[in-house]
Amino acid sequence: MEHTVNAAKCMKCGKITYPTHFYCPACGSTDFGAVAVEGEGTLLTFTRAYTLPLDYEDLYLTLGIVEMDQGIRATGQLDIDEPATGIRVLASVGPVRDVDGRTVYGLKFRAV
């Protein structure tokens, strides 16, 4: 099954917001269409987190915020050994966590 992570595109003014809000931050409209978070972006900041919440067996997780070329930012996991701010990355969707025995899919970024 193909998984996607969706942002919301305002049907009135065209602004894309991620995550979604009930009211458009630009024009106040409540009418949105789904648009996939996808493509390339630039790594804004990142951390290697060693104190992890439940359900992770990893030693650490590499997490980051990416400025997508789509004009939004997104938080996700980085499959990058030596991340650095400003590098170009590509988004994909994959398993990011198990919650109550169910696999949750989300954004994963690798270097391009």
Add this chain to the structure above:
Amino acid sequence: MRDVAIIGASTTQFGRAQWSLLKLMAEAAHGAITNADLGGRKIDAVYVANMGSARNNRQAGIASALVDRMNLYPAAADTVENGPASGASAVKNGFLAVASGMCDLVLVAGGERMREVNNIEATEFVSFLSHRYAEYIYGITLPALAGMFARLWMNKYGVTSEHLAMVAIKNHSNAMLNPNAHIKMPITMEGILHSPDAEMNNPYIAEPLRFFDCCPVSDGAAAVLLAPAEMAGEFTKKPVIISGFGQATDTQAVHERPDPTVLTAVQIAARKAFDMAGLKPRDISLAELHDAFTILEIAQSEQVGFFPEGTGHIALEKGETQIAGKLPINTSGGLKAKGHPVGATGVSQIVELVFQLRGEAGKRQVKNPKHGFALNFGGFGNNVVATILTKGA
């Protein structure tokens, strides 16, 4: 609107509690009540600040449970949950109840017993504050958000790991003078950053933040008793006036902020509090800031208006924020060393300011303070409450 005074203040020892959450809160509340001379007058309302009793301590309806545990019926009782800013939010609600004229005597108690669960459970529980679909599912924790924030801040303003360590060293040293602090352990730059053992003593938690950049997981409770300022003289010789508060919210997902280093809710909450009090940042004698992570003390010290942008770490370096400095910050030891029992924190910041303004802070007493400022930071800055206290006449 009536002026509101704090007529009683108290805190328990912070750390790993032997008592239940209710017993902790009852002891703090009893301390605040007996701190004033009520002459048999009954408490009209109780506000309880707590974030996790239903999950961590198997007790929901914690405000009603506290009234019952203490025997304060038929006082009105409400629980206030605003994450790590629950404490200041509860004081704000108590303030509004008294200021409006609806209540005369209001008890505000904040408490958390986080060590009833293990550290992973505690980290998980606090990570519920993040955005469920845009942050939480990735394994985002509060330390991870703070790490990403710290990297941006350090790159932008030339702040180093040594600056972060200076916050920890100062606050640990202040906590040594606070009998109720969780961590009473002096630390040195050499020991936590430069010695051969530093890597082991002070490992990364969320790069670039290390162990000593993060607050501990604590149990504890704190309480204040509020009354109309015009009646305060009946109950105490040393009233402290709540002269200002301000509150503001911001996006839950940190990545959505136009500039993630700008803590808009901090700026707005502080400005509102200063406007209400008719004061400027330079009028403040001492401040308790929300240093859950060392970087936050530096960032907040600028964004509430104490220091110009990009100079908080320089003021720190010069010793201006030490107890004997121009603007002492976190005389209590802060969240970093006094400890951070989430629901108690905002109330305990206010308790520290009350002790200082009454001249009862012992070895950590600041000289003749007049106005104190507290900043209680909910989530990762998505709900922030600022409070200003002024020494009563």
